[in-house]
Amino acid sequence: MTHDDTPISRRTILKTTGAAGAAGLTGLAGCAGDGGEGGDGTATEDGGGSDGDGDNALEIVHWWTAGGEKEALDALLSGFKEAYPDVEVENNPAPGGAGSALDTVIKNRVLNEDPPSTFQIWPGKALFPYTDADLLNDISESVWGKNDMKSAYLDGVQAAAKGGTENFVSVPINIHRLNNLFYNKSVVESANVDPESINDPNQLLDALDTIAQETDATPMAHQTQSPWSTVQLWETVFIGEQGVGEFEDFIAGNVESLESEVKSSLERVKSYSEYFPDDAGSISWDTANSAVVEGEAAFIHQGDWAAGQYKASSEFEYDTDWGNTAFPGTSGVYSLVMDSFVFPTNNPSPEATRKFLTYAGTKDAQRRFNAKKGSIPPRTDVSMDEFGPFLQAQSEDFANSNEQPTTIAHGTAVRPSVKSNIESAFASFLESWDVDATYDELVSAFDV
Structure with missing residues (x-):
């Protein structure tokens, strides 16, 4: 997902979408805000007002258009x-571009003063372009003051929900874990490799070499067609080698003080690349993951959405055919x-929006959503009875x-423009595997 965190202006939209794209987005913007009954025409505690006819119509914009999403x-x-049977829901998807289409739609509508009632967005620093421009309401009391939310969310999630402000401006609805290492049990057992005993990223390299020598399987399934998978692999390796504190220094922009640490982790990823599939540059992440299912690959580092693919396979059972562990060096980190x-x-509909966000923060909402999504609830008090053993274990972890910690690859750890620069650095890395040049690009990535 690409973002642009320059000031939200018409010039920005025209620059990033082109005239034709902007015209199309303007057409979409015109369909928001009508329909529904109710509303008293008054402002709410969250700011904004009602037009009297539309306050019971909730427009939600998102990119969840297929499968479990x-x-x-x-x-x-x-x-x-x-x-809330009184609220009319207008479900308005903006699919495509791994979320970039939604981002462009929303920015265009914001500049035309025609926002939807609510929209899907990563929390954390992905919110900064909106909080910097004071475009999100404070929901600390009207939403977060309900349903024991403040006691049910861990500190890391609450911090991300504030978007760099002192107040809550978003409601996290799900959590995927990034620092997973999945494996095909028959492949690793045939090589006499015990994933649970691998304690750091360097030991993982030794395990990959053993897999290569003892089996015909690809040691590490991975895609290099687009940079995001390698960004998330690198940041996880960095945490595994250096710890969360050093990672937080990096995302704060203190890259030059971490030169040896950054280069070490880049070298580690470069070493892993020797064990990637031969077609890594032309496959998608799920194609790479299918090799684990089929017994053609031993390991894959991926978010826990990878387990959804395993669940869909009729003869690939958790803890029998596949397993997972925290990526080496990241035990105790989520x-x-x-x-x-x-x-x-x-x-356009402040009362309906307040109702929806309040509901999204409830145990019922998060149970319903995450059981289908293959993620865990951000509330720690939601019953996991219907989630299955893998997600139950994830929730316990x-x-x-x-x-x-938040993540660079998925938009929460750095500003959108910095994320884009880091992705560009890794795109170059995947072409050259030049550690020094990539380090230099990472230093300059924060110059925005």
Whole structure:
């Protein structure tokens, strides 16, 4: 997902979308804000006002349009309609571009003073372009003051929900774990490799070499067609080698003080690349992951969405055919990949939006959504009975985690423009595997 965190202006939209794209987005912007009954024409505590005819119409913009993601949203909206039958829901997807299409749609509508009621967005620093411009309402009391939310969310999630401000501006709805190492049990056992005994990223390299020598399987399934998979692999290796504190120094822009540490982790990823599949540059992450399912690859580093692919396979059972462990060196760490909903200013339906965000923060909403999404609830008090053994184990790890860092690859750890620069650096890295040149690009990535 690409972002641009320059000031949200018409010039920005025209520059990033082109005239034709901007014209199309303007057409979409014109369809928001009508429909529904109710509203008293008054402003709410969250800011914004009602037009008197549309305050019971909730427009939600998102990119969840297929598979388990669509099922998850449908389950969420079904529960919301049961809780608030008076609210008419306008489900308005903006799919494509791994979320970049939605980002462009929202920025265009914001500049035209026509925001939707709410929209899906990563929390953390992905929110900064909006909080910098004061375009999100403070929901600390009207939403976060309800349903024991403040006591049910861990500190790392609460911090991300504030978007760099002192107040809550978003409601996280799900959590995926990034620092997983999945493996095919028969492949690693045939090589006499025990994933649970691998304690750091360098030992993982030794295990990959053993797999290569003892089996015909690809040691590490991975795609290099687009840079995001390698960005998330590198940041996880960096945490595994240096710890969360050093990673937080990096995302704060203190790259030059970490030169040896950054170069070491880049060298480690370069070494791993010797064990990637031969077609890594032309496959997608799920194609790479299918090699684990088929017994053609031993390991893959991926977010826990990879387990959804395993679940869909009829004869690939958790703890029998496949397993997972925290990426070596990251035990006790739960790297967070999250989605959230926000309350835009100049809101067309403030009361309906408050109701939806309040519901999204409930145990019922998060149980419905995450059971379908293949993620865990950010609330730690949601029953996991219907989630299955893998997600139950993930939830237990989350509740017991010592640190919950955000992620560069999935938009929460750095500003959107910095993320784009880092992705560019890794795109070059995948072409040259030049550690020194990539380090120099990472230093300059924060010069925005």
